[in-house]
Amino acid sequence: MPAASAIKVMVVDDQTSMRAMIRRTLQDLGFKDIRDKAGPVEALAAIKADRVHLIISDYNMPDMDGLQFLEAVRADPVIGKTVFIMLTGSADKEVVQKAAALGVNNYVVKPFAPAALKEKIERVFGELA
């Protein structure tokens, strides 16, 4: 049973309020090491310099979307296997299928309850302690 406190997370969303909300949700679940960035470009640089175990990223972002971000992560020889969970809108079924093809580990539909995020994380890491 992995301890949530041992899992390093990078949260990527262009909306400040959303990042703050996800951060609070993760803290409530026991996560301690949470970083966040407003866009994939900064996030990629940050996680290449200091690796994380889990990336939680929005899909809908202006400069590089969540799918392009996922593709860039998977293409990297060092961080390529990092767990990637994507946040999507309710109408983005096509996005989910593309993300699955690109190797996403799971996805969560916005707006989501804390229990939904926990469940999706646990499906990848196992039950959190």
Place this chain on the structure above:
Amino acid sequence: MRRVSIVQGEFHVVSEPDVVITTLLGSCVAACLQDPVARVGGMNHFLLGEPGADAPVGPADMQRYGVHAMELLINAMMQRGAQRSRLRGHLYGGANIIAGLGGIGSSNAAFARNFMETEGIAIGRCELGGVQARKVEYMPFEGRVRSTSVAEAPLLPRKVRPAPALAVAGDVELF
């Protein structure tokens, strides 16, 4: 002149002239956002959630509904060419019309103001609170907005649509 009327839970974005978006507000809030350079703008109309005996809505849940409502509007505007850094907006609504609703209007208003500050979106007009319903007319391309008090409250807005259920799991099951 084309008129587009929106109700609770909806939003509309326009990037062409001569379109007016209208809505009728009680305790709900409408944010009228604009990117004055791209001349893209839009309005939403949301209620954070109603406290009820059977389905109590906690502050954290209310926050989630509001953040989501704002995100939908902003994303739609950005798809039409708006840039987040250029956004500015006006806020209307958040009246406490029915006594005993637990000040839901005030909560909506506080959320909206807080959101704009967190996101760094400059607030132009801010007509929040009070006890009267408002009619808002917004022309996003021109950047013009007008709010009038509605004496005869049409509210509670007919059986209001409940806030969207929070998804516990997505409905596309891939894993």
